[in-house]
Amino acid sequence: MTNKAFATALTLAAVAFMAFSPGVWAQEKKEEKKEAKLGVEALKMSDAELFPDINKPAQKWAEPAGYKGSKENGAKIFSDMQQGNCAACHCADGVKGCGNIGPSLIKYKKELGEQRTRDWLFQKIADARIDNPDTLMPPTLSTNTLKIEEAVDVVEFLESLK
Numbered sequence: 001m002t003n004k005a006f007a008t009a010l011t012l013a014a015v016a017f018m019a020f021s022p023g024v025w026a027q028e029k030k031e032e033k034k035e036a037k038l039g040v041e042a043l044k045m046s047d048a049e050l051f052p053d054i055n056k057p058a059q060k061w062a063e064p065a066g067y068k069g070s071k072e073n074g075a076k077i078f079s080d081m082q083q084g085n086c087a088a089c090h091c092a093d094g095v096k097g098c099g100n101i102g103p104s105l106i107k108y109k110k111e112l113g114e115q116r117t118r119d120w121l122f123q124k125i126a127d128a129r130i131d132n133p134d135t136l137m138p139p140t141l142s143t144n145t146l147k148i149e150e151a152v153d154v155v156e157f158l159e160s161l162k
């Protein structure tokens with residue numbers, strides 16, 4: 001390619017880019033506006049509308065029979081903001097960037113778990129309001145935040161911390 005041909009190609013490419021980008025920008029702006037609107041809608045909603053199940057009374061839960069649980073998946077759920085989000089309030093072994101609103105669960109089985117039955121722990125994770133009506137800990141099963149098997153996985157994770 002000669003220098004001139006190259007320069008022409010470059011110019012054409014630049015023109016094509018400029019013709020194309022307003023469309024992209026417009027689309028991005030539209031998405032931004034949509035997101036902002038969703039945020040405003042969420043602000044206008046009450047807690048009960050945002051979390052339809054949160055006003056249901058505290059519920060008793062028991063582990064499903066025959067499911068063993070996976071501590072690896074439990075560890076994932078513990079730190080996953082879309083799932084348990086436990087790490088927002090609790091530290092546990094191997095968890096980075098954890099909060100301290102709730103008690104530390106580092107070496108849980110050794111430090112606290114010895115005094116807790118498995119049923120108690122499962123209920124605590126499923127719906128802590130049974131144990132403590134004033135708890136800050138959000139219920140997971142009564143709000144459908146976790147599946148029942150996932151709550152077992154989290155129990156397995158905590159029980160493995162020795």
Ligand code: HEC
Nearest residue numbers: 084085086089101102103112125128132135136137138154
């Ligand atoms: C908004 C903060 C918050 C979140 C999120 C949270 N917790 Fe808690 N948790 C607490 C607080 C506060 C306590 C202590 C008061 C109480 O018992 O309710 C607690 C207590 C506990 C206990 C009892 C410890 C003991 O044996 O005394 C366990 C176990 C526990 N949380 C596990 C979890 C798990 C697992 C998750 C995620 C599914 C989670 N928590 C999510 C705040 C939270």
